Amino acid sequence: AAIPVITLDGPGGVGKGTLSRLLAQSLGWHLLDSGAIYRALAYAAREQGISDQDIHALVDMARTLPLHFQGDAGQTRVFLAGEPIDEVLRQPEIGEMASRLAVHPPVRAALLERQRAFRAAPGLIADGRDMGTVVFPDAPLKVFLTASVEERAKRRLNQLNEQGVNASLSAVKTEIAARDERDQRRSVAPLQPAGDARILDTSGQAVSETLSVLNGWIKDTF
Ligand code: C5P
16 A cells, blocks of 8 residues: 655645644654755755756756755754755745745756655655645645634744744744745645645644644544
């Protein structure tokens, strides 16, 4: 039988990262943070002075990027050519640039196999924008998370503050709204629920409440 996958898609700041980590931990499954791959590509491109419009150079880079993830679920660390880059990847400018290079279909195609390679026994939790629609269309459980832009901006701001990054709520909100726009409008793999996704609005919900809904769906599915 195919290795089980649960996809968690949704807009920025909706809590996918936290929920995916907790689920991967409790199930003992692997974790794919696909946003970190797009962010790492953005970071590497910026370091080398490659523009987010230079599709050819970005595709070359996407194919060869010496990216490694260490650890699973609990504490995943991201390394580029052996250098830890977790912290720099969280910068809002990197998220912004990631969403600008993510609009190019050849760039997305070049990252496809790299993402699918995370599917390993006993199972995978895949977090992103197109996990259920494009990367793992056969996933038995697809979840699409939503929450108001206000709520997502507050969550993202708290997360940044915890990480010692300074930002204002209005700046975070503007950045999230701009990324939502771009992620939804792009022609390939736009941010939208798969036809067979279960949609969960997490506005006003504590992490524990969302988790218990997800755990119920997991029991129904596997
Ligand atoms: O989830 P995260 O904020 O880390 O993602 C950064 C950007 O990477 C997103 O705004 C989106 O444009 C892009 N992305 C994507 N497809 C994914 C994951 C992220 O296009 N599966």
